[in-house]
Amino acid sequence: MTPFAPPLADVPVAVTTGGVADWIAWGALVCSALPAGLTLLNLFAFRPPKTGETTSAAQASRERQPPERAERLPRLSLLIPARNEAAGIGECLHAALSSKEVDLEIVVLDDHSTDGTGEIVAAAAREDGRVRLEQAPPLPAGWCGKQWACRTLADRADPSRDVLCFIDADVRLAPHALRTLCEERARKGVGLLGGFPREACGTPTEAAVIPLIHFVLLGFLPIAVARRLRGPAWAAGCGQLFLTTRSAYAAAGGHDAVKASLHDGLTLPRAYRAAGQTTDVVDAAELAVCRMYHGAAETFAGLSKNATEGVAAPGLIGFFTLVLGLGQVAPIPLLIAGGLGLATFSAGATAALWAAAALSFGTRAALALAFRQPWRGVALHPLGVAFFLVVQWTALGRKLLGRPAAWRGRSYASAAPSPAPAAVLAGPTTGPRRPARRPAARPALRGAPPFTASPRPGASASAR
Template sequence: MKHAAGWTALGLAALPLGIAAANLPLLRRPERASGRPALSVLIPARDEEANIDAAVRAVLANRGVEIELIVLDDGSTDRTAAILAAIDDPRLSVIAGKGSLPPGWSGKQHACARLAERASHELMVFVDADVRLAPDALSRLAGFMQADPSLGLASGVPHQTTIGAGEWLLLPLIHLLLLGYRPIWLDRTRRQPGFAAGCGQLFIARRSLYQAIGGHDSIRASKHDGLTLPRAFRRGGFPTGLLDATDLADCRMYQDWPTLWSGLGKNATEGMATPSALPIWTALLFGGHVLPFLLCLSRRTCTAPAAAAVLASLSLRGLLAARFRQDARSVASHPAGVLLLLWRQWTALFAARAGRPTEWRGRTYQS
C-alpha cells in the first residue's frame, strides 16, 4: 500500500514537471517590432489612485511605438479622476464612466468594451492599472504579433511583486497552473476553446478579429477574462498565444490579505472551482504537490518513489522560480501554498452553490 501511494505521488508530480520542461523553451521572450508600430493602450480604472499615475507614465515612457492611451475612469470615488486630469500629454484620453452597469455585465468587461470602442489602431493592448510596463514592452508585444500574423490574441503574466506571505505563497502558482498542466504546443495543433488560457493583466489583440468575435460583449458576465477572452477568440476560429512577460511588466496584484483572498475567490468558479473540475484538480495538485511531502514525514512511508516525488515537485517549483524571478520562500513552502489554493477553490465552490454573491471593487455579483 505504501509503495502504491509513493508511485501514485511520483506519477502526479512527474506529470507537470514533464509538461513544464517541454513548455519553457516554447514560451518566447518577444523581440522588438520592426518599424514603428501604432498601438491603442487601454486601461480600465476604478478607484486606482494608488496606481494610475505610475501606470499611465509607464505606458507613455515606451519607446519605438506610436501610442494612443485611453483610460476609462469607471465611477471612481477616490482621486483617480483628479490624478488623470493632472497628466498633460496629448497621447492620453480619459473616458468618464458612470459607475452603474447595464444588466448582465461585470465591471471590467464593460469598461474594456467601452475602451475598445474608442480605439483607433489595429493592435490593442489591454492592461490593468496595477501593471507597470517596461519602456520596450509595447514594441516587444507588437513584435510578438508581427512574428505570427495568424494570432488574434496574445497574453503574458507580468513579473509578480509579492510582499506579504499570502502573495508569495499563492501567486507563483499562476505559472504552475499555466505551464505545468497546459501543453503550449497545443496552441498550434489544437484550437479548441478548452485549451486556451492567458492572464487578464496583460493582453494584446488584433482589433479586427476582436470585433469579429464580438469583443468583450461575448464575455460580458465574466470575472475571469484570463480564461474567457482567449476562449472567445478560439470559438471564433482565431489562434491565441502565450508569451513570457516577466521582463515586459511588473505587477503587485493585491495589497493585503483580505483583497488577495477575495480576488482569488471572485473568479474561481469560472476556472478550477466547478463541481466537475475541482475534484480532478484536487487529485492532481494534492497528489502531486502535497501527498509526497506527507508520505516523507515518516520513514515508514517515505519510500524511494515518494522521495522521488518530493524531488520532482520541488524541482518544478525551483525551475519556475528561477525562470520567473519568484520568491525562494514560495519554493520551500510549496505544499502549504497548494493546500491554501485548494482550500480557496473549495470555499468558493461551496459559496457559489449556496447562492452567496461575490463582491469586488464595491460591486456585488450574484452567483
C-alpha cells in the first residue's frame, strides 16, 4: 500500500527569515565592532603629554632662579601661515603671546591677504617685539600655498632657535602648551610631534562631522603598533599643530618633501619617517583649541580639498565606504526598515543590528567624553558619517574628472598622490638648500588697525 500523504497545502513549511538581510545585519555588527575595538585600545595609547601645566610651586621655584638660567628655557620659533585671517589672527596672537616658560618668537607670514591680516599682525608687532611679520614671496609652480608658506617661515625663522612649531591661524594655544609640547617631544625623542587640538564646533554640521578626525584616527590606526613600526605608512599627524627640531626638519627635507600636498597632516609625518626620522602624535585637547570650518558649505569644501590624499584615495575609499557605511550609517535605517516591515530579519540578526548601533554610538560617545567633543554630534553620528562619505566620493569624482581642488582662492590641478596602506613614501628629492635671505624689516603701516581679537563665531573657545 502506498503510505498516506497529506495534501501539500497541509504540510508545515519552515520559513527562513532574513536571508541576505541577515547577512547585512551581521556585517554591520562586524563593521561597527572593528573601529570600536581599536578605539578602545587606542584610548590607552593616545594620551595627553605627561608634563601638563606647571604647578604654582614649580613656577615660583623657577622664578627664583638667577637670570643667567633663563637661557635654559626652550628657544622656540612659532610659525603661523596666514591668508585672509583677519577675523581670527588677533586672537591667535593673543593666545600665543600668553605662552609661559619658553623663549619665544612668533613669525607670521602674510600670504597675499586682501582683508587686512597683515595690518593686524603689524600692529601686534609694534606692541610686542616677539612678533614679526613677513610677506610671502610669489607662489612657485608645483607648490601648495600652505606648504610654500611653511617652508618660507622655516627659512625666515631665527636660525639660533632649535625648535620650530607650526600652527594654523585658527589655533588658540593654552599658556602652558608650547612648554609642554617641547618637553614631550624631548621625552619621546622624536623628530616630529603632532598634536590634535580640541575641535570647536559651532553648527550642527560641524558637530557631526569635524570630530570624525578622532574617530578615523583612533578607529583605524593602531597607535601602539605605529610607534613600533617606523615605516611611513604608519605615520599620522595633524596639520594644525606640529612641533619639530630644526635638525630633524632639515634631515626630512622640510616642506620641500611635501610641496604639492594639500594634506600635510598625513604627508609630512610620512616624509619624516621616509627620511629615517621618528614621529608621534599626542592628544592636545588640553593644550589647544581650533575651529576648522564654519558651516556646512565650508566644512564640505575644506574636507574635500585633500580627501584624495587620505580616505578618498582609490585604494582606500572602497574599504572605508564599506566599513563606515555598513557599521556606522546603516544600523538605524535597517532597524527602522525592519520595524516598518520593509525588511525581514531573524531575531539574531535584529539583535546584531541593535548591537551594531550600540557600538557605533558608544564609540562616538566615548570619544566625545575623552576629547571634549559636542554631545549633539553623538546624536547626529550616522548623518555625520554619511556626510563624510559623500565628501570622499565627491573629491574622488572631481579628481577622476580632472577638476582642480580649490582652497583659499587658489586652484590646484592635482594633489600629491596618496600611497596605499603598505606603500612607502619616497624620500625628498631635493638637496640641501641655502636659507633664504631674510628681508630688511619693513616700516610699520600707517593707519593699521589696533591689535585686537575680533573673533569669528565660536573661535574664542578657550583651551583650558
